[in-house]
Amino acid sequence: MAKFTRSGEKETPAISTASLPDIIFMLLFFFMVSTTMKDSDPVVTVRPVSAKEVTQLERKELVTNISIGKPIEKFQKVFGKEDRVELNGSIRNIQDIPSFIANQRAEIAEAEQNKMIVSLKIDKKSKMGIVTAVKQELRKASALKISYSALPKYE
């Protein structure tokens, strides 16, 4: 009878992990390209809206962000549960917007100051009262180019 048992125990060859770093690097580059740096932790909650006719915001250096929403939980004791305006990572009054805009505008190169875009990130359950008040302040500060931040919606 033929014997099938092997005489010497052969070790299984080690799986080469040399290409693993390449795979991880690929992932790394993907994330580096497709994400942006967090500027600061948000202090108001913004649930984004979605719309069909959205355009990509290019030239990040020209964009100024204003968020409107309810303060996050740990600030609710101080600022209440009503919608508030966030400028530059802190909750401020609507009246502070013109000076905020002036400061932001000064950071942009002089030739491109009129190209400044204000991106409004507004919680979808906010009321238009505060939104309109903010828009009026922006008009006073003559920051007329605005973008209602919205996620693209596909059908």
Place this chain on the structure above:
Amino acid sequence: MARRKAPELNAGSMADIAFLLLIFFLVTTTMDTQTGIFRKLPPMEKVDNPPKIEKRNLLSVLVNKQDQIQMNGEEVRISEITQKAREFIENKTNSEDRPEKKMTQIEGYGEAEVSKGVVSLQNDRGTTYEVYIAVQDALATAFEQIREDKAREVYKKSYNQLVQDKEEEKVEVIKKMVPMSISEAEPKNIK
């Protein structure tokens, strides 16, 4: 000559280094999509004599605090806005109570009929932002669809294709033929 095999480099820890970097980026960045609806606010200076708009040229869209929508006195749902606005602006039947068309000289094309229709959007203080954006978007979609049709009629090409191919003169012509005239009124307390 006896050739010695180069000793294999242990690359096992390379993955760990890459993982470390990867996790660092995952934590410090956001998938923040910077997309939005572009609008231009009217300047603060009061115009002395605001141009009178004839009634037939005006489509008034009202949104109240219960988020109900009214277009020229008729209550509509969000899904109907695009269609209604499009019918109004296009005025294919040249009816008397729809916007008139004016022959206009357009640079790079010649004379063309341009609708004088204006959409006026008015909202209440209590309107939800989500609904407001939905209405804005529906109106923008209506104009976009009209532009799409015009581009196919004039250049036998889709409007989006023209934009993508960076044929800016043609895009400008279409934009002038179909101006996106949405005007926003200051909020009043609509019942």
